[in-house]
Amino acid sequence: MESRILGYVDGRLKESERLDVEKHLAGCAPCRVRVHEFSAVSGLLDDLPLIEPSAEFNTRVYARVAAEPKAKASWWAWLHVSPRIAFAASMLLVMALWLGYRNGTPIAPVIPDNDQAMMQDLPVLEDHDVLQNFEPLKDLPVPSQTDDASDSQQQPQQM
């Protein structure tokens, strides 16, 4: 009953609970007294008037909010901050592409002469038949025993 008296007083009980309490109160004088007393307490609490926040309240809240650091910007937020810079950057990019294609050749990276020669040899290096019969390779030293052993441990299936 303790948990229901206050709910009964302030009218927050469900209909079925309210009927249960009323049934109990009909036969319990101490609980009836308690209901009257709690109603009186509740009425007394209503007597306290409300206060109004001061006139400067909102201004102070806004001042404190304004003093807060700005929210973290996302990586593309600079577009919003400076659309002119974004426009200028995109125009530069378009101009660079246009200049590259105007002469009929796309912009390509500059490769040094030595590297170009090596790149011409790449198909030969990938030709395994040529490499197998390549004389200079036969002069290379034979791999040591330990290397063979470790290789055979790692790859027992290869013979």
Added chain:
Amino acid sequence: MVRTDVQLMLDVKAGDGNSFELLLQRYRTPLVNFLYRMVRNREQAEDLAQEVFLRVYRAREDYVPSAKFTTWLFRIATNLALNSVRDNRYQKLEVSIDAPVSVDAEDGDERTMDVPEKHPNIEQHLVEDARRKMIRHAIDKLPEKQRAAVLLHKYEELDYAEIAKILNCSESALKSLLFRAYEALRVELAPLVAQQARQ
């Protein structure tokens, strides 16, 4: 169409300052009153209420409407108030006994007690004043958690589930807390309760 608290808060999250202003208008009076009744000092209550709004603003980006806005708002307020009450308790121990006596008026000003000389019905005014002081004193004497429960239940009219979440307890524990609080108020206000019951 009136926007709900959650809609307003989601708009604040999206960067709408006007929605924050609407929430401020909607809740500044209930918050200041709740905090004033908790800490019994108007200036401190306003400072705490400002802090509540500031925390709401700071949390806007992470806001997820998983609970009622009022539950979240008053949970922040209650935690701030309980901390403030505990801090004040220790500060009061250090106050000199020579400090001038003042009586806190219901309008929130800390002012010295005086008698309005030209009041048309001075006797009635004094009776009302004494009655309100007695009620305030009875609320002040409640343990902090019971006081918060009574204020949220009586003045903010939050439902039991909301108050239980704010005070971080079960609904049955809250009902027991409220019953004990009303029992204490009944005893403390016995003369007024008898008078009220006769009316």
